[in-house]
Amino acid sequence: MPVPLGLTLYNLGQRREPGRETARPARPAGRLVWLHAPSAGSSSALLALAHRLVEDDGVAVVLTCPADLAPRDGVILQAPPRDTPSEAQAFLDHWRPEAAVFAEGELRPALLHEAAERKIAMLLVNGRAPTFLRERDGWYPGLMRSALSRFQHIGALDETAARAFRKAGAALSAVAVTGRMEDESAALPCLEAERSALARLLAARPVWFAAGVPEGEETAVLTAHRMAQQHSHRLALILMPADPARSAPLAAELEAKDDWAVAQRALDAEPEPEIDVFLVDNPAEYGLWYRLAPITFLGGSLTGKGPTRNPMEAAALGSAILHGPRTGDHGPIFGRLGAARATRAVASAIDLGEALGDLLAPDRAARLAQSAWAVASDGAEVTEQVLNRLRAILDDAP
Numbered sequence: 001m002p003v004p005l006g007l008t009l010y011n012l013g014q015r016r017e018p019g020r021e022t023a024r025p026a027r028p029a030g031r032l033v034w035l036h037a038p039s040a041g042s043s044s045a046l047l048a049l050a051h052r053l054v055e056d057d058g059v060a061v062v063l064t065c066p067a068d069l070a071p072r073d074g075v076i077l078q079a080p081p082r083d084t085p086s087e088a089q090a091f092l093d094h095w096r097p098e099a100a101v102f103a104e105g106e107l108r109p110a111l112l113h114e115a116a117e118r119k120i121a122m123l124l125v126n127g128r129a130p131t132f133l134r135e136r137d138g139w140y141p142g143l144m145r146s147a148l149s150r151f152q153h154i155g156a157l158d159e160t161a162a163r164a165f166r167k168a169g170a171a172l173s174a175v176a177v178t179g180r181m182e183d184e185s186a187a188l189p190c191l192e193a194e195r196s197a198l199a200r201l202l203a204a205r206p207v208w209f210a211a212g213v214p215e216g217e218e219t220a221v222l223t224a225h226r227m228a229q230q231h232s233h234r235l236a237l238i239l240m241p242a243d244p245a246r247s248a249p250l251a252a253e254l255e256a257k258d259d260w261a262v263a264q265r266a267l268d269a270e271p272e273p274e275i276d277v278f279l280v281d282n283p284a285e286y287g288l289w290y291r292l293a294p295i296t297f298l299g300g301s302l303t304g305k306g307p308t309r310n311p312m313e314a315a316a317l318g319s320a321i322l323h324g325p326r327t328g329d330h331g332p333i334f335g336r337l338g339a340a341r342a343t344r345a346v347a348s349a350i351d352l353g354e355a356l357g358d359l360l361a362p363d364r365a366a367r368l369a370q371s372a373w374a375v376a377s378d379g380a381e382v383t384e385q386v387l388n389r390l391r392a393i394l395d396d397a398p
Helices: 005-012 040-057 085-095 109-117 143-148 159-167 192-202 215-229 244-257 283-292 311-316 328-339 349-359 362-376 380-396
Strands: 032-036 060-064 075-078 099-103 121-127 153-156 175-177 207-213 236-241 262-264 277-279 295-298 320-323 343-345
Touching: 005 109, 005 143, 032 040, 040 060, 040 075, 040 099, 040 121, 040 328, 040 380, 085 109, 099 380, 109 121, 109 143, 121 159, 121 380, 153 159, 153 380, 159 175, 192 283, 207 215, 207 283, 215 236, 215 244, 215 349, 236 244, 236 283, 244 262, 244 277, 283 311, 295 311, 295 349, 311 320, 311 328, 311 362, 320 349, 320 362, 328 343, 328 362, 343 349, 343 362, 349 362
Parallel strands: 032 060, 032 099, 060 075, 099 121, 121 153, 153 175, 207 236, 207 295, 236 277, 262 277, 295 320, 320 343
Antiparallel strands: none
């Protein structure tokens, strides 16, 4: 297939800086699907898809993303190759995928062209709008239309996104409004025996959880707790510092300076009826505390750089979410939760105390938690549709 003029100009304008080198492990035997996420924020839906392909279909998966992602069982994580013909050829020669799925709309024309030359079926999901890589801004005649023509299917988030793809030159028959795919499950595990025992201890008390609280927000959390105790004197606070090593010094400070009854899980203490603040310090137990507390405040969101924990962790486990104005890397997630009225935003310690007091009414916390859970579990049908498309492609492959 001749190289279009726009792609020729695009390739000639490539930057000469060395790319990020990534060691490539041996290609697994059998079928392999390549998934590409343009950012960490767009990776969650593709990771959910990857788990289904690996676990349900026994298909190997390579996921490329420019951000560093935590390892996942069964998923090969790689940095994307530079968008040049030679790098694209080397990448595709090594992995030999039978299908590829791109998220959101970032276009890599050299890579798409090389994949099309190999007759690799390509899908675009969670489509927002088509864009080129930032470092490739410029005018390349017909390149956007040519790049979009490589996709068999473009699943747009909404009609506005669909119009953006059609206007950029995608075939009308290829574009469909599908909505959002489901995200990777954020439901953290816990030991059921531990949960059951602690639930019995806390059964008669209202409880809230302050998750990943930096030192600079401790005073605000404790002030809010004291305010809420005026309305519910048996209220218990489970507090997990952002730095686990902070738990013991904080306990000593509270016991020395304030009229708090404090217990530390690290010392095998339990949240007995007289305990005001139960300090916990094991990050592996976040799933336990989200399950036990009907209300969670996301530490780091009030005065820090943003929450130290993913909001979807609490949402997936049915805990109503309180948070400050700092959203950090989780801005898109908060946007979705906010649109569904699934969180309560606060701006100060006083706001936090008032919101906490309001949510101590079980029906109000339950409504918030239900809305958040709906956001966390949204998109399963769309993911199933993408899976079925991929299965059809793989079944037709030689």
